[in-house]
Amino acid sequence: MQTKYILSEKEMPTRWYNVQADLPSPLPPVLHPITKQPVGPQDLAPLFPMAIIMQEVSTERYIDIPEEVQEIYKLWRPSPLYRAHRLERVLDTPAKIYYKYEGVSPAGSHKPNTAIAQAYYNKQEGVKRISTETGAGQWGSALALACNYFGLELKVYMVKVSYFQKPYRRSLIETWGAKVVPSPSMDTQAGRSILDQTVIGEESMKQMEMAGDYPDVVIGCVGGGSNFGGLVMPFVREMLRNGKKTRLVAVEPEACPTMTRGVDAYDFGDSVGMAPIVKMFTLGHTFTPPGIHAGGLRYHGMSPLISELQRLGLAESRAYHQNPVFDAAVQFARAEGIVPAPESAHAIRAAVDEALVCKQSGESKVILFGLSGHGHFDMGSYDRYFAGELEDYAYPEEKVKEALAHLPEVTPA
Ligand SMILES: Cc1ncc(COP(=O)(O)O)c(C=O)c1O
Numbered sequence: 001m002q003t004k005y006i007l008s009e010k011e012m013p014t015r016w017y018n019v020q021a022d023l024p025s026p027l028p029p030v031l032h033p034i035t036k037q038p039v040g041p042q043d044l045a046p047l048f049p050m051a052i053i054m055q056e057v058s059t060e061r062y063i064d065i066p067e068e069v070q071e072i073y074k075l076w077r078p079s080p081l082y083r084a085h086r087l088e089r090v091l092d093t094p095a096k097i098y099y100k101y102e103g104v105s106p107a108g109s110h111k112p113n114t115a116i117a118q119a120y121y122n123k124q125e126g127v128k129r130i131s132t133e134t135g136a137g138q139w140g141s142a143l144a145l146a147c148n149y150f151g152l153e154l155k156v157y158m159v160k161v162s163y164f165q166k167p168y169r170r171s172l173i174e175t176w177g178a179k180v181v182p183s184p185s186m187d188t189q190a191g192r193s194i195l196d197q198t199v200i201g202e203e204s205m206k207q208m209e210m211a212g213d214y215p216d217v218v219i220g221c222v223g224g225g226s227n228f229g230g231l232v233m234p235f236v237r238e239m240l241r242n243g244k245k246t247r248l249v250a251v252e253p254e255a256c257p258t259m260t261r262g263v264d265a266y267d268f269g270d271s272v273g274m275a276p277i278v279k280m281f282t283l284g285h286t287f288t289p290p291g292i293h294a295g296g297l298r299y300h301g302m303s304p305l306i307s308e309l310q311r312l313g314l315a316e317s318r319a320y321h322q323n324p325v326f327d328a329a330v331q332f333a334r335a336e337g338i339v340p341a342p343e344s345a346h347a348i349r350a351a352v353d354e355a356l357v358c359k360q361s362g363e364s365k366v367i368l369f370g371l372s373g374h375g376h377f378d379m380g381s382y383d384r385y386f387a388g389e390l391e392d393y394a395y396p397e398e399k400v401k402e403a404l405a406h407l408p409e410v411t412p413a
Contacts, residue, residue, distance in 0.1 A: 003085060005207040007078035013202040014065055016195045019233045019305065021061035022240045024312070027304050028279035033268060036410045039276055049121040055195055063195065065117075072116050072149055076105045077199065081207035086335040088355070095358035096213060097351055099371045100204045100231060101338065107172070109341065109373030110227040111142030114196040119146035129153040133183060136162045136295030137169030138341075138373065144178035157183035162295060169377050194305055197230025204368065205234050215368035217247040217354055221346035222259065222317070223296045225250070225303030227372040233305075236314060248315040249354075250306060251346040253325075254394040255292045258283055258302045259310060259317035261400060266410045267301055277408055280307040283395070284403025290393055292322055293381035294342040300403070318350060321392035325349045326385040329375070341373035342381050 020027065029038035041053045055063060065073070084097040102110035122130060130152055134140030140156035147154040156178050163170060163182040170180050208214060218235050220228030228250050238244035250259055259281045267282040269275035282301040289298035302310075309315035322342075329345035331352065332338070340348060351369040358365050375382065384390055 003083055005081040005210045009074050012078050013199050015062040017198045017234055018058055018063055018195055019236055020059050022237055027308055031277040031410055033274055033277055049125045051121040069117050069120050078203045079104050084336055090335045091355050093355040093359040094364040095355040096366045097355055098368045101371045103374035107142040107145050109138050111138050112145055113199055114193050115142035115146040117196040119150045119152055123150040131155040133157045135159050137166050138296055141169055141172045144173040144176035148176040154178035156180045166377055194226050194229030194303055197226050198233045200230040201234035213366045215246055216365040218368045219249045219347045219350045220370040221343050222250040222252050224299050225306035227370050229306055231370040249350055250315055250317040251350045252319050253292055253294055253297050254319045254321045255290045256298050257319045260319045263404055265407050267407050278304045280304050283400055284406055286406045287403045296343040320349050322390045323392050328352045339375045341375045342378050344372045
């Protein structure tokens, strides 16, 4: 009975897959925050290295992963794919459950896949110093790791409550040589390319082949959409090019229901109206994220690419409250051993529910989910769950309506 499916370093993907080559039509244009006109690469140059901007607009199907980036990826990639035999047994389900584990990266999540690439391209363009924002600290630690490898100075603005509540994420960032300062809020998740995360999906595809299965359903949690996108995009390619059929399920918190209760509209990528305006599912850029324990899932918008998947009917979405998410996290930890990040536990909740549907119907479906990170820095949240202190909070409809009243006025092209 095989539990882990492991690829050798030689089998690690050497190209990122770009779904834009296979979408039926181009994404809606990105607009300038002031002129509200479509932006060109030059408009974004003050914000991002040109190589990253060109990746975002590229319609090439594959983009080579630079050698230096591949070499660093090899510190933890290829990451393992597990068959969750023990969880299946506990659930008494005929479903086959697989999970792709990204918690093996040094920062403990999928975020270094993008951070390493971003640091590399910044270095290539002569950048010496970077500053970034981080919510719960996952992105800040991933970029600290990356900047350390490329000799870049990094200053991380960390949301004040996490700065005090997650002191060890802060220590981790400092260990890799970056500076951390508390920040009143987090503004943007812009520039965290999904494309750089598709290594996850390409590896999963090969590993599922090793296991002799193809997923009927692929599940991931969504904050900005990068780990979900990274996992599902190669499966989207198979749907669009080869007629394969797979359900894709994006899972979010009830407290930040971007895809399930937001609108499909043009909105700013940040909360202060300085970032480019994109067409996406959004709760409005003035949305105030409530303090939930999956800090990485509190973003008002959704990546334009993931939004497009939902628009085209290629992906579906669902939302859960914190307590059922932690119920699934603990059930998973007791069966499989790994203590999941609260963000990733949203995907576990959905995978468990899919497996329970199979139990009812007697179907032996193949379920794949993304375990985007471990929860070793989130044990305080587990303590609060065990103490019965977690509140189930659905973002109020009036507040959604109020935030949507502030969407920018644009005349779409
Ligand atoms: C473990 C983990 N999973 C998922 C996410 C959500 O981000 P994204 O949707 O960009 O993958 C985060 C963000 O901090 C995270 O830390």
